[in-house]
Amino acid sequence: METRRLTEDLLSESEATLRMMDALLEELGGTEAPRNDVMEPTVYLRALQETVADPERIALLSNAFFRVHVAIIGTLEALRRSRGVLERTTTERVQRTQLKLREVTSTTESAATDMLDGLDRALQLIDRLDSLAQGDADGAGRKGDGGESGQTEDEGARIRAELRQELFTLITCLQFQDITAQQLSWASAVLADVEERLEKITRLFNAGFSNGDESAEGDAGGGKDDESLIASADPSASMLDAGSRQALVDEIFGGGGGTAG
Amino acid sequence: MKFLVVDDSVTMRRIIINSLNRIGYTDCIEAADGAEALDRFDASVDFIITDWNMPTVGGLEMVRRLREREDGGRVRIIMVTTRASRDDIVAAAQAGVNNYVVKPFTPQVLKEKIDQVLAATSRAD
Numbered sequence: 600m601e602t603r604r605l606t607e608d609l610l611s612e613s614e615a616t617l618r619m620m621d622a623l624l625e626e627l628g629g630t631e632a633p634r635n636d637v638m639e640p641t642v643y644l645r646a647l648q649e650t651v652a653d654p655e656r657i658a659l660l661s662n663a664f665f666r667v668h669v670a671i672i673g674t675l676e677a678l679r680r681s682r683g684v685l686e687r688t689t690t691e692r693v694q695r696t697q698l699k700l701r702e703v704t705s706t707t708e709s710a711a712t713d714m715l716d717g718l719d720r721a722l723q724l725i726d727r728l729d730s731l732a733q734g735d736a737d738g739a740g741r742k743g744d745g746g747e748s749g750q751t752e753d754e755g756a757r758i759r760a761e762l763r764q765e766l767f768t769l770i771t772c773l774q775f776q777d778i779t780a781q782q783l784s785w786a787s788a789v790l791a792d793v794e795e796r797l798e799k800i801t802r803l804f805n806a807g808f809s810n811g812d813e814s815a816e817g818d819a820g821g822g823k824d825d826e827s828l829i830a831s832a833d834p835s836a837s838m839l840d841a842g843s844r845q846a847l848v849d850e851i852f853g854g855g856g857g858t859a860g
Numbered sequence: 861m862k863f864l865v866v867d868d869s870v871t872m873r874r875i876i877i878n879s880l881n882r883i884g885y886t887d888c889i890e891a892a893d894g895a896e897a898l899d900r901f902d903a904s905v906d907f908i909i910t911d912w913n914m915p916t917v918g919g920l921e922m923v924r925r926l927r928e929r930e931d932g933g934r935v936r937i938i939m940v941t942t943r944a945s946r947d948d949i950v951a952a953a954q955a956g957v958n959n960y961v962v963k964p965f966t967p968q969v970l971k972e973k974i975d976q977v978l979a980a981t982s983r984a985d
Contacts (some may be wrong), residue, residue, distance in 0.1 A: 767967070770878055774964040776867040781913060781942055830915040836963075837890055838940035844944035844962040845969060851949045852959055 681800060689793050696786045699834070703779045703786075706838045711776035715768045724762040729753050729779035775838055791828070863888045866897040866910040866919065867940075872963075876909055876940065879967040894922030903931045904939070908972070912941035912952070920955050927956040936977045940965065 650656045731751055738748065863885055867873045875922045877888045889905070891897035894917030897910065908926075912919040926932035937951045942969060952960055958981070959962045 689970060691949060766880075767882060771964070771967060772876060773871055774875055777867075777872045778942060778963060780869060827915045831913055833913045833942045835944065838964055841964050842961055845965075846961045847944060847946060848949055850954060851946065 601643065604755055654831050685796055685800065688735045691795060692789045693793060695834070699782045699786050700838075701784050702837065706775050706779050706782075709838065710772055713772050717765050721762055721765045721769075724765065727758050728755065728762075731758070758781035778836050778838050781831065781833045783827045785834045785836070788828045788832055861885055861906045862904055864897060864901060864908045865890045865906060866892075866914070866922070868893055868911065868914040872911065873938075875938055876970070879970050880909075882967055882970045885974075894918055894925075897922055898925060901926065901932065901935070902911065905935055907977075908935055908937045909970075910937065912939055912943050912948070914931045920952060923952070923957055925953045934981075936981055938973055938977060940970070940971075942945065 650660055731754060735748070735751055737750075863877075863880055864887055865873050865880070865911075867890075878889065880888055885902075885907075889900060891900050893914040894910075896916075897908070898917065900957050901908070910919040910922065917925075919941065923937055923939070926935065926937075937957050938959045938961060939957045940963060941948075942963045944962045949960055951979050958977045960963065961973055963967055
């Protein structure tokens with residue numbers, strides 16, 4: 600609400616200032632100076648000379664300068680307040696977004712490390728399976744006894760189970776994709792919000808110089824996409840401390856299953 | 861036992877279904893958001909595993925709507941989500957969720973929660 604009020608104030612004050620500047624130029628140049636054209640320096644100087652020579656016009660000029668000065672000060676004050684509102688509403692969110700983006704980096708790095716560790720262990724298990732198979736082949740060549748072969752089979756089964764578990768753990772590691780997607784969706788929604796606020800201020804400055812087409816263009820942004828982003832986003836999404844957060848759940852649900860309905 | 865897995869992330873749906881298969885539950889269907897889940901749900905579904913943050917209809921809203929339906933009162937529901945504040949967990953419990961798992965989860969935690977819900981609902985029956 601405050602931002603809207605400030606925006607409207609700023610717009611009306613800017614228009615008033617422009618009108619005063621226009622009036623001042625007319626006063627200085629008289630009616631001969633063509634509008635919307637840059638005044639030639641000689642014409643300007645002649646107008647100034649005429650103004651200075653006429654005490655009534657000097658008084659008028661001083662008065663006009665004072666009015667413009669007041670208007671400019673008012674406009675600058677409104678700008679300062681607009682900037683303050685923008686700063687207050689966006690700085691904290693932008694800083695939080697920065698932290699979230701850093702967390703995305705550390706989450707992906709940590710997930711990549713976990714997966715590399717898992718792959719290393721999986722490769723070691725495959726090496727052990729190869730060694731076992733090689734031992735089996737050597738044993739078959741030496742006509743090894745049945746007891747030794749049974750031990751090898753048990754060991755092989757154990758390693759395969761371990762390998763299966765390692766691969767399954769790798770699959771669950773991929774949850775980082777969902778977590779980082781939510782963090783990025785949130786960051787993206789914040790940036791879209793900041794962009795919208797900045798665009799409103801830019802439109803405010805443009806309003807005095809264009810026919811309003813730009814503001815219509817600005818409103819045609821992807822609002823639906825933003826809504827979808829926000830719906831899928833969770834600012835608290837994190838790979839950290841999952842254990843302690845689950846403990847809070849268990850405390851509330853009493854470690855039991857509850858009942859439907 | 862038939863599971864309905866609801867999550868807007870394809871990766872998460874695959875991970876959850878993979879975990880369920882590992883635990884021994886192989887009859888799974890899936891939905892990408894709450895609206896699709898409400899369409900796909902019928903009396904043959906015994907268990908729903910759902911995310912919270914989803915476009916169109918979120919997980920919490922889906923649970924509320926489901927609990928109002930005649931055929932949705934008894935289905936077991938576990939919410940699997942990144943949201944973990946006390947208020948969120950309480951809101952989910954009040955909406956009719958049977959249990960709650962915080963992402964990222966391990967398959968062991970998911971199994972534990974499914975077993976707890978099954979034990980509690982069979983006692984209630």
